Amino acid sequence: MDEALLSLLEENALAKPETLAAQLQTTPEEIKRRIKQLEEDRVILAYKAIVDDERAKRTQVKAVIEVRVTPEREGGFDRLAHRIAQYSEVQSCFLMSGGFDLLVFIEGKTLQDVAGFVSERLSTLPGVLSTATHFNLKTYKQQGVLRQKAAAEERLAVSP
C-alpha cells in the first residue's frame, strides 16, 4: 500500500489526499496519516519542482565530476563522501563501481564557480586522488521528465 502511494506521489507530489484516497480505496485521513509517517521516517525526503532551466532563462552551469579517492581503514568511502555531500554546490553524490569512486553532480552560477569549487575545494580534500569534470551542454530529459512535450493529443475525441 505504501509502495502504491509512493509511486503516485513520485508521479505527482501535488496529488490531493482525496484523489489519492479514492485511487487507493481508503480515506483521505488515512492518506494524510501515511504521508506524515513516510515523511517522519525520512522515506519521503522532500518535494521539489522539476524546473526547465532553459525555459526559466537560467544560466546555471551544471557538471558531473568523477572523483577517485583513497578509502579509509575505518568507514571506507562514507566519511569522505559525507564531507563532499555537505557542500551546497553538490546536488547529488553517489558511490559508484568501476573506474572511479564517487560521482558528484554540482551546480554553480558561472563556469568560474564550478571550476573554483573543483580546484580549490574538492581536489584539495585529503583522500581525493583525482577528479574529472564533465560539463552539461544540453538537457533532454531530467528525473524521468522529457523536455519536449509529448505529441499533442491527437486521439479522436470519441471512439468506439
Added chain:
Amino acid sequence: MHLPISPPTVNSPNDYVAEHVRSIPRSGIRDFFEIVQSMSGVISLGIGEPDFVTPWHIREAAIYALERGRTGYTSNLGLLRLREAITDYVAEHYSVRYTAATEVLVTVGVSEALDLALRAVLNPGDEVLYHEPCYVSYSPSIALAHGRAVAIGTREEDEFKLRPAALRAALTPKSKVLLLNFPTNPTGGVMTAAELEEIAAICRERNLLVITDEIYSELSYHEAHTSIASLPGMRERTIFLHGFSKAFAMTGFRIGYACAPAVLIDAMMRIHQYGILCAPIVSQEAALEALLRGRDDMQQMREKYRLRRNFLVHKFREMGLPCFEPRGAFYLFPSIKSTGKNSHDFAFGLLKQEQVAVVPGTAFGASGEGHVRCSYATAMEQLEIAVQRIARFIGR
C-alpha cells in the same frame, strides 16, 4: 436485329448501394463525435483507446524494421516468428496451445479478424447471438456477413454477465454462433471459469461455434482471466480473437490475430488473402517486440487504469450515481436513471452545459439505456475536472 434495351431504373447514386449495407444504421457514436469535434474545451471520457503512447521500445522496433528495409509483403498468415510468439503467449496466458504453422492468422486488428470469422462461417440467415450492451461493431458486422444479429441483454444486477438461462431462451434452430467479449466494452463485466463453463456446456450441447473477442483480457483487475477456448471440448469449436490495440497501446498499428482449428483459419485466410493480402509488416515487427518484451509496460499501464477506475467508481458513487465496479477493460458504465434523464439527454446535456463527453449507453445497444460509458483511459488530472463538472451537472 437489335434486342430492345430496357430503360435505366437507377434514379440516384444511393440506388447503387447494396440493400444490406443501406440497412445498417448510422453509428450513434459518429453523430456524437461530430458534435464534440465542433466544440472546444471538451474533456472527453468518450475515447475507446489508451491515452498512453505506444511504449518506446515497440515504436523503435517499427523504426528498425523500416531502417532494415522490411517493407514488403509477408506470408498471408503473417510472419512465422510472430505467429510462434503468439502461440507461446496464448499458451502461457490463456492455457490453449495452437500450432503456429496452421492455426494462427495475423490480421489488421481484431476488427478484421472478427469480420473474417463471421464471413467465413455464416450462411445467409444464420443467427449470431451476443451479449449486449456490447462493442458497436458486432451487429453491423454480422449484418454485413448476411447473418442475423440476436442480442441478449445483460443486466447490471448480474454484473453484466451472460446468464445461461438468457442464452437458452434466445436459441433457435438457426443459432450458429455465440459471440463473446469478456472483459466487456462498455460494461467492464467479466466471467469466471465456472460461469463460462455453464455457457460452454450449452455451446457443446447445441453445437454452437464460439467467437471470443478477448481484446481486453490483459486488463483484468481482479480474478485471473479465463478464456472459454481453454475449457474442455471448446478448443475445437472456438475462434479466439485478440490483438495489441488495448494491452500494448497500439491502436494505430492496426494489428491483431485469430487462433482456431486449422480448417477455420484456412477458411478465414481465403478471405484475408484476397481482401487484405497480409497485415502490414512494420506493425507485425512491432507486435513481435510487444510480445517478447512488452510485459512490464503492459502491467504498468494496467495498474494506472486500475487506480483511475477506483477513483471514478468512488466519485460516481459519492455523487449518488450507482455503478458496477468494472472488473476489466477501461470503461465505467454508471447508471444515470436516478437523474430522470435518458442516456441520450444526459450525454448531450452534459456536453452542452459542462463540456464533458460521455457516450450514451444506447450506442452499445438498446439494453444500454439508462447508462453512459465513461472511459478512464484518460489522465487523472482530466478525470478530476470531469467528475467535478458531472457533479455540478446533476446538481449534487
